[in-house]
Amino acid sequence: xxxxxxxRDADAARALVGLLxxxxxxxxxxxxxxxxxxxxxxxxxxxxxxxxGVELVHGPGCPVCVTPLELVDKAVAIASTPGVIFCSxxxxxxxxxxxxxxxxxKAAGGDVRIVYSPMDCLKIARENPDRRVVFFAVGxxxxxxxxAMVVWQARRLAVPNFSVLVSHxxxxxxxxxxxxxxxxxxxxxxxxxxxxxxxxxxxYEPLAERYRAPIVVTGFEPxxxxxxxxxxxxxxxxxxxxxxxxxxxxxxxxxxLPARRQIAxxxxxCDRKWRGIGEIPLSGYRLRPEYRxxxxxxxFDVGAIEVAESPACRAGEVLQxxxxxxxxxxxxxxxxxxxxxxxxxxxSEGACAAYYHYGRFREAAPSRR
Amino acid sequence: xxxxPEDFTCPVLISDYPNVLLGHGSGGKMTARLIAGxxxxxxxxxxxxxxxxxxxxEWDGTRxxxxxxxxxxxxxxxxxxxxxxxxxxxxxxxxxxxGAIPMxxxxxxxxxxxxxMADLERIVRSTAAAAEAAGVTLVTGDTKVVDRxxxxxxxxxxxxxxxxxxxxSLSADRCRPGDRILLSGPIGVxxxxxxxxxxxxxxxxxxxxxxxxxxxxxxxxxxxxGGPEGGDGPSTSGGRHAQPSSPSVDRAGIRCMxxxxxxxxxxxxxxxxxxxxxxxxxxxxxIEVPDAVRGACEMxxxxxxYVANEGVLVAIVAPEAADRVLEAMRSHPLGGxxxxxxxxVSEHSGIVxxxxxxxxxxxxxxxxxxxxxxxx
Numbered sequence: 001x002x003x004x005x006x007x008r009d010a011d012a013a014r015a016l017v018g019l020l021x022x023x024x025x026x027x028x029x030x031x032x033x034x035x036x037x038x039x040x041x042x043x044x045x046x047x048x049x050x051x052x053g054v055e056l057v058h059g060p061g062c063p064v065c066v067t068p069l070e071l072v073d074k075a076v077a078i079a080s081t082p083g084v085i086f087c088s089x090x091x092x093x094x095x096x097x098x099x100x101x102x103x104x105x106k107a108a109g110g111d112v113r114i115v116y117s118p119m120d121c122l123k124i125a126r127e128n129p130d131r132r133v134v135f136f137a138v139g140x141x142x143x144x145x146x147x148a149m150v151v152w153q154a155r156r157l158a159v160p161n162f163s164v165l166v167s168h169x170x171x172x173x174x175x176x177x178x179x180x181x182x183x184x185x186x187x188x189x190x191x192x193x194x195x196x197x198x199x200x201x202x203x204y205e206p207l208a209e210r211y212r213a214p215i216v217v218t219g220f221e222p223x224x225x226x227x228x229x230x231x232x233x234x235x236x237x238x239x240x241x242x243x244x245x246x247x248x249x250x251x252x253x254x255x256x257l258p259a260r261r262q263i264a265x266x267x268x269x270c271d272r273k274w275r276g277i278g279e280i281p282l283s284g285y286r287l288r289p290e291y292r293x294x295x296x297x298x299x300f301d302v303g304a305i306e307v308a309e310s311p312a313c314r315a316g317e318v319l320q321x322x323x324x325x326x327x328x329x330x331x332x333x334x335x336x337x338x339x340x341x342x343x344x345x346x347x348s349e350g351a352c353a354a355y356y357h358y359g360r361f362r363e364a365a366p367s368r369r
Numbered sequence: 370x371x372x373x374p375e376d377f378t379c380p381v382l383i384s385d386y387p388n389v390l391l392g393h394g395s396g397g398k399m400t401a402r403l404i405a406g407x408x409x410x411x412x413x414x415x416x417x418x419x420x421x422x423x424x425x426x427e428w429d430g431t432r433x434x435x436x437x438x439x440x441x442x443x444x445x446x447x448x449x450x451x452x453x454x455x456x457x458x459x460x461x462x463x464x465x466x467x468g469a470i471p472m473x474x475x476x477x478x479x480x481x482x483x484x485x486m487a488d489l490e491r492i493v494r495s496t497a498a499a500a501e502a503a504g505v506t507l508v509t510g511d512t513k514v515v516d517r518x519x520x521x522x523x524x525x526x527x528x529x530x531x532x533x534x535x536x537x538s539l540s541a542d543r544c545r546p547g548d549r550i551l552l553s554g555p556i557g558v559x560x561x562x563x564x565x566x567x568x569x570x571x572x573x574x575x576x577x578x579x580x581x582x583x584x585x586x587x588x589x590x591x592x593x594x595g596g597p598e599g600g601d602g603p604s605t606s607g608g609r610h611a612q613p614s615s616p617s618v619d620r621a622g623i624r625c626m627x628x629x630x631x632x633x634x635x636x637x638x639x640x641x642x643x644x645x646x647x648x649x650x651x652x653x654x655x656i657e658v659p660d661a662v663r664g665a666c667e668m669x670x671x672x673x674x675y676v677a678n679e680g681v682l683v684a685i686v687a688p689e690a691a692d693r694v695l696e697a698m699r700s701h702p703l704g705g706x707x708x709x710x711x712x713x714v715s716e717h718s719g720i721v722x723x724x725x726x727x728x729x730x731x732x733x734x735x736x737x738x739x740x741x742x743x744x745x
Binding site: 001010013014043044046047091103106107 | 390392654670726
């Protein structure tokens with residue numbers, strides 16, 4: 001298939017692995033920020049191909065995983081309200097709240113629907129004028145333009161029975177939180193290619209300079225990851241700390257300006273809680289005042305819900321790269337994709353789920369066959 | 370993690386769910402736990418415990434294969450088929466992959482009040498045509514109507530009965546290290562065809578379901594393997610096997626077959642690996658995934674290995690019979706794209722691993738519940 005096979009070519013991968021092995025002289029610890037990259041790395045076994053001493057730690061870039069527990073509980077509360085049609089991207093449905101998930105709401109009779117595009121919700125809202133339709137607007141900068149667009153359209157078309165539960169988070173503040181943590185071992189980043197497609201990478205330049213950490217904007221196919229690693233490890237070996245763009249077929253330095261304008265029209269930056277990490281200042285989006293009429297959180301009066309996370313779940317440490325998923329005591333025992341304690345086990349992009357599905361549980365539990 | 374033996378003896382997990390969830394019907398781990406925790410202990414008997422897609426029972430020297438399956442597909446009509454043809458082919462195929470000759474079929478229609486009569490007529494005509502094409506006789510049936518809103522137009526349950534020829538003995542627990550894994554064709558077509566209609570996703574090329582009766586294909590495979598009595602038997606087995614253990618297995622070079630429907634290729638192979646206590650190593654490059662399926666899966670964040678198939682089967686075949694069986698598959702219209710996709714290994718028992726296109730390996734696990742589309 002065009003635009004996929006080229007980036008999965010076995011010979012080219014071998015060549016890059018060879019180049020990497022010759023380039024690396026010392027141990028390095030680098031983080032791939034995006035869950036999609038984690039998925040590729042584990043799915044294709046890329047970390048097994050790397051030179052000894054190169055350690056990949058898996059970053060916080062999975063939107064499902066960092067959505068705070070209380071927002072899931074708010075979603076559950078809204079979805080359980082009679083007359084509501086609750087729309088969500090598929091993988092939010094199995095994220096455990098403090099008592100249940102959205103799939104359980106559906107099983108108990110709630111009208112919970114999977115959508116592929118936020119714009120589908122507007123259609124549903126207009127077809128069901130007597131019902132209240134709520135969209136769970138989750139994600140990083142990647143999904144923000146489409147989510148902003150649906151709110152903008154709802155206002156333009158005056159759809160009164162539509163609202164959004166916003167849980168948007170931003171990548172650069174999370175990278176800064178990791179870099180500024182005294183426990184951090186991360187020496188460089190593969191930045192998330194799709195986030196940068198929307199936002200560009202100007203924001204990363206001061207980060208790289210301030211923390212002396214090289215950053216390479218990287219794509220999602222196996223060869224993207226290998227080339228991104230080659231560029232990143234090359235910088236580390238040379239003692240450079242620049243922002244480079246491996247994913248130039250998609251990313252411009254300034255990003256996608258129409259998308260950024262759409263986001264800025266509807267959203268403003270606010271403080272956000274991250275599951276497992278806690279509150280990070282100026283790390284998310286909320287609706288601007290002129291769009292608050294579409295804010296499900298105030299419409300449904302769920303603003304006061306606050307809950308604590310499972311003490312057994314160490315997803316926060318996983319998301320910050322402090323431990324590998326299979327170093328958590330609950331991994332594969334108390335916590336499985338079927339009965340996840342934390343969101344990193346739910347989404348296929350979550351580091352724990354990626355480890356579990358693709359077999360890394362064996363490292364943690366060698367006694368299992 | 371594939372389902373391990375201890376999972377089959379732990380009914381506690383069932384009680385974790387106060388309600389039935391959709392995932393319990395996904396064909397993955399939740400389904401397996403429901404079966405192991407509730408159904409198996411309640412209905413315990415050896416024919417059921419074999420957990421094949423069909424039960425084989427013996428009466429008066431004749432081995433009879435029985436299977437039943439319910440069809441709740443939405444939409445009722447989709448490119449390449451409809452719920453009627455699917456209901457016949459699904460049951461026929463469950464018999465065929467057991468090595469049986471499908472003979473008779475029973476059908477129960479649960480109709481929802483308000484279903485257009487024209488739709489019912491169309492489905493019934495297609496059911497009849499599919500039965501004729503598959504060479505089975507529809508000998509009995511039942512009709513119920515439920516209130517509007519209590520069904521989804523129509524649900525169909527089909528039950529099939531077939532005869533297992535002498536000398537054929539296929540079962541998921543008979544695979545051994547060294548056996549070859551053969552796949553009859555491209556995967557994911559049916560699942561993506563259904564999804565494209567259900568979710569309103571449009572592709573440049575229309576995908577039609579590949580639903581078809583597999584009986585003809587399984588016949589030529591069994592003949593090539595020397596399975597049915599009267600066949601000439603695998604030439605390589607003569608004199609080479611000192612131990613007389615499981616003679617029927619040795620005569621039939623095919624250990625087992627599955628049509629990887631719900632849960633996809635991955636679930637079918639995991640079940641077989643578990644049942645036989647062997648590992649499997651697949652070659653990603655050998656598994657044909659049509660571009661339209663790959664494209665849809667890339668877009669939706671799904672894995673083609675878990676997407677449902679209809680007119681496809683996977684067979685585990687003794688190494689000495691593999692070439693002959695593969696050749697026979699390729700001579701049949703439904704197996705023209707058949708391929709050797711991997712091997713049964715003695716390592717990592719119960720686990721299916723896959724060598725990725727770029728050279729790493731990964732475990733191909735059974736899904737926990739429903740495969741959910743990713744956010745981005």
